[in-house]
Amino acid sequence: MMHHIQLLGILIVAYFSSSKAENSFLQYWEEHIGLPQPPNWLAAKVSPLSPHQVAAFMKLIEKNELASHLHSFCMQANVACSTNALVKKITDDTTLPPIAQWNSGKLKYEQLPNDTPLSVFSQGGLPYFRESMVKEEAFMPIPDLRDPMPYKSFLPRSLASQFPFSFARIKELKKFFGVEDESNMDEYIQDTLNICEKSPIRGEQCTCATSGEDLIDFVVRKLGQHVRVWSSESIEGSYENATIGAVKLIYGNLYEPPTLCHSQPFPFQVYYCHVLPKVKIYAVDIHAQKKVNHVIMACHYDTSTWSPNHLAFKLLNFGPGLIEVCHWINENGMVMTRL
Numbered sequence: 414m415m416h417h418i419q420l421l422g423i424l425i426v427a428y429f430s431s432s433k434a435e436n437s438f439l440q441y442w443e444e445h446i447g448l449p450q451p452p453n454w455l456a457a458k459v460s461p462l463s464p465h466q467v468a469a470f471m472k473l474i475e476k477n478e479l480a481s482h483l484h485s486f487c488m489q490a491n492v493a494c495s496t497n498a499l500v501k502k503i504t505d506d507t508t509l510p511p512i513a514q515w516n517s518g519k520l521k522y523e524q525l526p527n528d529t530p531l532s533v534f535s536q537g538g539l540p541y542f543r544e545s546m547v548k549e550e551a552f553m554p555i556p557d558l559r560d561p562m563p564y565k566s567f568l569p570r571s572l573a574s575q576f577p578f579s580f581a582r583i584k585e586l587k588k589f590f591g592v593e594d595e596s597n598m599d600e601y602i603q604d605t606l607n608i609c610e611k612s613p614i615r616g617e618q619c620t621c622a623t624s625g626e627d628l629i630d631f632v633v634r635k636l637g638q639h640v641r642v643w644s645s646e647s648i649e650g651s652y653e654n655a656t657i658g659a660v661k662l663i664y665g666n667l668y669e670p671p672t673l674c675h676s677q678p679f680p681f682q683v684y685y686c687h688v689l690p691k692v693k694i695y696a697v698d699i700h701a702q703k704k705v706n707h708v709i710m711a712c713h714y715d716t717s718t719w720s721p722n723h724l725a726f727k728l729l730n731f732g733p734g735l736i737e738v739c740h741w742i743n744e745n746g747m748v749m750t751r752l
Contacts, residue, residue, distance in 0.1 A: 415463050419558035420433040437464070437569075438625050445629050446716040447639040447752070454644065454688050454745065460567050461624060462490050467572050474575045483591055491566040492681040495591045495598055541725035544712050547697060551657045551690035555650040555699060558708070561601065561678040562745040568681045570624035578623055580606040590680045608677065609707055619687035621677070629687050630672065632749050635672050643694060643748040645708040645741065658698030660703060664750045667691045673711055676745035692716040694748050739746040 441452050450456065462470070470486055473479045479486060487494035538556030546553065567573070577586050583606065589675040592598045604717065609621035622628035632640060664671055671694055672739065674686040691714040698705045717734030719726070725738040742748060 426517050431595040439524045445633050452642055456461050458566050460569050462672040467569050493565050497514055540737050541728050541740050552654050555653050555655050555659055558648040558651045558743050560676045565682050570626040573623040605677040605679045616690050617687055622684045628684050635688050636751050640749045643709050645704050648744050649704055649706035650699040653701055656700040661696045663696050670749050670751040674747050712737050712739040
């Protein structure tokens, strides 16, 4: 009976204070970032939990009782437990093939299977390419631009820190979210933890932000408070041999590198953010079948420290330091540059 009373209290508090969490994030943004507000799509990822709900769920975690309220927690926090409808909203889209399995693998620098290039091409599209390939009126095989789990929200920092974000404690982590072994979510969690725990390459500065506050703090440390946020408009053009329209250089300072943040598949919103030397950012119009998509492209001009086994070199038949490597910024990804 006590569990039901406690749950009812959480629901009542949610009704009367649902906007406080968003206001808290917006205040943190305004205090640290020199922009009036975050982009709408990023603001939509703010945790819907009120401070009272956060406190209630933290007490359940401390008492090891969250499992008995897991469904309520996942629904209230807008996070994905096991393989619920948040994942199926995108994977059930019959107009596109299943989510490309190499999406998360693009960020890995270690040895990749020898048949990777063939599997990539069979999925359709080039995840890596040369700058010279992106010319107006040229045709480009566009890869999968989708975020495998686009609808999940951040957790507030105080709550996110309660979950063991570590491969060494993955069993404990999966138990928190009701994730079964060898499920899609299990694979997502393993991929994300592998990326977040890999050693950075020489010259790379990186972090995995498990909350909106962590994301803001990393960006401010690397770029300062006065920044601009760039993101791709949509996923239009995925798997199409699309025509390239206008190509515009929007950031070309090779001596002040931007911060790139990639959305990671995980029960709650996590970003892998990193800074690499000598990067230029372009805005590219992709003329897809349905509409023109305005996509952000990042080009890396110093690949000398990348592994020779990097997927880009396997696809393009060059080695480290011999070429620049470009890629698109996927759905829910972002680039931040100094103003």
